Amino acid sequence: MNRSTADSKSRHAAGERIPWCERPRPIVALAPMDGITDSAFRRIVRRIDRDVVLFSEFTNADGFLCSGKIRRRLDFTAEEQPYFVQLFGHRPESFSESAKVLEQLGVMGIDVNMGCPAKKIVASQHGSGLMRNVDLACRIVERVAAGCGLEISVKTRLGWRNADNLIPFAKSLESAGASLITVHGRAYEQGFSGKADWEPIYRLKRNLGIPVLGNGDVADWADGLRKSAGLDGFMIGRAAIGNPWVFRNNFRQNSVSWRERSALIAAHYRLMRETKAERACLLEFRKHLAEYVRGIADAKAVRQELFATRDEQTLLARIEALSGIDEQLPRAG
Ligand SMILES: Cc1cc2nc3c(=O)[nH]c(=O)nc-3n(C[C@H](O)[C@H](O)[C@H](O)COP(=O)(O)O)c2cc1C
Numbered sequence: 001m002n003r004s005t006a007d008s009k010s011r012h013a014a015g016e017r018i019p020w021c022e023r024p025r026p027i028v029a030l031a032p033m034d035g036i037t038d039s040a041f042r043r044i045v046r047r048i049d050r051d052v053v054l055f056s057e058f059t060n061a062d063g064f065l066c067s068g069k070i071r072r073r074l075d076f077t078a079e080e081q082p083y084f085v086q087l088f089g090h091r092p093e094s095f096s097e098s099a100k101v102l103e104q105l106g107v108m109g110i111d112v113n114m115g116c117p118a119k120k121i122v123a124s125q126h127g128s129g130l131m132r133n134v135d136l137a138c139r140i141v142e143r144v145a146a147g148c149g150l151e152i153s154v155k156t157r158l159g160w161r162n163a164d165n166l167i168p169f170a171k172s173l174e175s176a177g178a179s180l181i182t183v184h185g186r187a188y189e190q191g192f193s194g195k196a197d198w199e200p201i202y203r204l205k206r207n208l209g210i211p212v213l214g215n216g217d218v219a220d221w222a223d224g225l226r227k228s229a230g231l232d233g234f235m236i237g238r239a240a241i242g243n244p245w246v247f248r249n250n251f252r253q254n255s256v257s258w259r260e261r262s263a264l265i266a267a268h269y270r271l272m273r274e275t276k277a278e279r280a281c282l283l284e285f286r287k288h289l290a291e292y293v294r295g296i297a298d299a300k301a302v303r304q305e306l307f308a309t310r311d312e313q314t315l316l317a318r319i320e321a322l323s324g325i326d327e328q329l330p331r332a333g
Contacts, residue, residue, distance in 0.1 A: 015081045017108055020151060020180040020211050020232075026225060027233030028247065029053040029182075031215055032086040032111070032155065035287070036241055038073070040271035042080050044264065045240065049247040054083050055235075058113045060126075061089035064098045074102070075275075081108065086155065088113040090125040092139045096147035103148045109179075110144055112137075114156040117188050128188040131160055134169060138176035145177030153180035155215075158187045163200035167207050174210050181208065182235055185216035198227055205231050220246035242291020258325040265292050266319045269312070278312050285315075296325060 011018050020027070030037060030045050032055035042054045056074050063070035064087065076083045085107050087095055099110045114137060116127030123129070130137040137154075144152040154173050159165050170181050183204060185196030196216025205212040211232035218224040224234035239246050244264070245256045268288060273281045286307055293302050302322075309315040 015078065017150075018082070020109075020153065023053075023211075024051075025232055026228055027053060027211065027213060028221065028224065029213060029233065029235040030055060030240060030247075031235040031237030032056060032058055032113070033237055033241070034058055038272070039076055039080065039275070040268060041244075041288070042083070043077065043271050044268045045244045045247060046079050047264070047267070048244045052247050054080050055111060056083070056085045058086045058088045058116065058127075061087040061094035061098045062091060064101075065094060072275075074105075074107075076107070081106075083107055084109045084111050084153070086111040086113050088116060088121065088126045090130070090136060090140075092136075092143040095140050096143040099144045099148045099150055099152070103150050107150070109151040109153060111153045111155055111182075112140055112144075114154050115184055115188075117157075117191050122188070128157060128160070131156060131165075131169060131188065134172050137169075138172050141173055141176040141178050151179040152177060153182065154178050155182040155184070157184050158197065158200050160188045162187055163197070166200050166204055170204055170208055170212075174208055178210060180211045180213065180232075182213040182215055185214065202230055220251045221249045222251070242288060242294055257323075259323040261292065262319050262322040265289070265322070266316055269316065269319070273312070282309065282312060282315065293322070297328075 028051065030042065030052055034057045037055060037057050045052055045054065059070060059074055064074070074085055085102050087098055087110060089095060095110070095112065102110060113127050114130040118127065121127040121129070125133060125136065141152055141154065144150070159169070166183070173181060183201045185198050185201055186192070186194065198214050198216070201212065201214045213233045213235055214228045214231050215235040215237065218227060218234050218236045219239050224236060228234040236246055245251050269281070269285055272285055276284065289306050290303055293299050293306070296302060306315065306318055309318060
């Protein structure tokens with residue numbers, strides 16, 4: 001580890017705002033995922049790795065300013081640092097006003113969503129819609145960069161139909177003041193179909209001064225490291241749902257015991273329960289449970305049993321019983 005890496009590690013531990021360009025490489029991040037990367041899940045990922053950079057779910061910049069409920073969605077605890085908030089919207093002043101409040105609340109930086117393909121979002125010129133309105137995209141970045149002390153990053157896709165405009169688009173954002181770009185290796189029109197193409201991301205990196213993170217189909221830490229060679233780091237999204245251990249640098253499928261898994265699942269439930277009523281929590285936690293048990297023998301029956309649970313004492317007992325799966329597995333040697 002060189003001196004500057006050691007310095008930034010201790011600054012990181014002290015919760016200091018470290019500019020993207022000075023963060024130790026590779027930068028490894030939890031991708032923002034609506035309905036998934038709430039405070040409970042972010043804290044679970046933090047328990048797996050203390051250096052993963054955490055992003056919030058995307059949140060509407062206008063809503064943040066006028067709704068207490070939306071604002072609470074971005075609540076975070078000190079252990080989540082480095083914690084970045086992702087906003088979407090199309091009004092530069094809403095971004096800059098939100099950023100000022102978020103700066104006071106202690107977040108590390110603001111990320112602008114320029115990649116969401118949802119029809120409702122794109123129709124309002126939010127998300128991927130901003131890739132077709134470079135002028136507005138740049139004004140959002142400029143306003144945030146000028147209006148507060150936080151760094152502003154952008155998460156986008158390869159482009160609308162293909163990657164032809166990726167380099168000029170990203171260069172405009174860089175000139176407007178963006179400090180980091182993350183690219184999901186699919187175009188808007190692809191949605192989530194096909195395979196992520198990282199080649200245009202490598203080309204972008206060779207043409208840009210600011211750090212670039214790659215994203216799309218990363219299976220785990222080692223896969224991310226391989227795919228992001230030449231880049232500044234990578235983000236993991238879907239692979240982490242029900243499997244946050246993918247952030248371990250020595251992760252191998254089936255390398256995590258069910259004793260450890262069931263303890264973490266229960267911890268995850270309890271963290272979610274801190275901010276939600278029992279009934280709401282039981283329902284919301286199902287999407288995580290479904291993924292936590294994916295791939296085990298009789299997963300369908302186990303899932304049904306867990307989903308049918310009407311009270312949390314029973315649910316937690318059933319989760320604890322999952323640790324017995326270790327005894328059923330063939331032992332090595
Ligand atoms: C359930 C779900 C919610 C998502 N929500 C967001 C979001 O709020 N903001 C965003 O930039 N991307 C969002 N994404 C896209 C991911 O951040 C990521 O770019 C995409 O899933 C590709 O990475 P992966 O192959 O590692 O999952 C979402 C993806 C999923 C599956």
